[in-house]
Every structure is written in C-alpha cells, then in structure tokens.
Amino acid sequence: MLLTLYWVLVALMIVGVIGAVVPGIPGTSLILIAIIIWGVLQGSLSSIAVPLTVAIVVLLASIGIDFLASYWGAKRAGASKWGQIGAIVGLILGFLGLLPTLPFGGPLLGILLGPFLGAIIGEYLYQRNWQLAVKAGVGIVVGSLIGNLIQGALAIVTLSVFVLTTWSQIVGI
Numbered sequence: 001m002l003l004t005l006y007w008v009l010v011a012l013m014i015v016g017v018i019g020a021v022v023p024g025i026p027g028t029s030l031i032l033i034a035i036i037i038w039g040v041l042q043g044s045l046s047s048i049a050v051p052l053t054v055a056i057v058v059l060l061a062s063i064g065i066d067f068l069a070s071y072w073g074a075k076r077a078g079a080s081k082w083g084q085i086g087a088i089v090g091l092i093l094g095f096l097g098l099l100p101t102l103p104f105g106g107p108l109l110g111i112l113l114g115p116f117l118g119a120i121i122g123e124y125l126y127q128r129n130w131q132l133a134v135k136a137g138v139g140i141v142v143g144s145l146i147g148n149l150i151q152g153a154l155a156i157v158t159l160s161v162f163v164l165t166t167w168s169q170i171v172g173i
Contacts, residue, residue: 005041006170009034013159020062020155021148023111028059028151031158038166047169051162058154065147065154073143074119079136082126083119087140090118116141 012034019025032055039048074084094114119140124133 017155021152028062054161062151069143069147073139077139083123083136086118086122087115090114
C-alpha cells in the first residue's frame, strides 16, 4: 500500500514538473505538497528534510524567476513599464477568460496570449509605434518562456532529489 502511494505521489510530482513549464497547471507547489504528504505518511518530516528544503528553495526561486524572466525579456526588447503592466493585465484577463472565446485552448490559451497582447497594447499606448509594441510583446513572452524552462529544470531537480533521498525507504518496504 505504501509503495503504491509513493508512486502516486511521484506521478503527482511529474504533473508538478509539467506545471512548472505549462502555465495554468500547479507546478512546484504541487511537488512540495506531495513531499509533505510523503513525510506525513512516513510519520516523520525528518525523513524528507533534504527534499523538503530543496522544494521550498525551488518554490521561492520560481517566484523570483517568474518576475525576473519577464523583466529581462521586456528590458531586452526595450519595453517600457507600460508594456510590462499591459502584460500583467493581459495575463489576468487571459486567465479569467475575458479574452474573446476561441473554439479551443480556453484559459491556457488566454494565459499564453494575454501577456503578449497586453504588452503590445500597453506599449502601443505609450509609444504609438506598432513595430516597437510587437517587439516588446515578443520580448516579454520569450522572457516568460525562458523562465518557465528554468522552472521546469528546477522542478526536475526537486523530483530527482526526492527520489534519490527516499528510494532507500521504498526499497526497505
């Protein structure tokens, strides 16, 4: 039974790895929750001290990476604060489904398109130049994608640390 629960939690963590890369799916927080559940099942959080510490550090780093990657992408593309604010507003509107309804994609597509369109609109309102506005939108999206890939790599590291540090507990079952 415990072995089955272990593999279910590992599968949950794999969903968390996917979520670290794909917007709209829980990511690192899902991995952290699965690690805590395993510690509770083991009856001791000390048995998961290392993966728990790694997961908390990665969760905090992921939050910072989100902001820094978007900021870096915006700066590299020459976006102003208007473009950055537009991207944030676009993300919120896209997530809440306030973008025009499309026959596919739903909120996930809104999360991907919202920041791009929001950055373009915000930058255009500031500079009145479509070419610069589109460049800013692309920069913000590229920065976000790079940030998501970094978060995915960190999530894989967290999952690997968990498996490596808890494998001896499983083999002993």
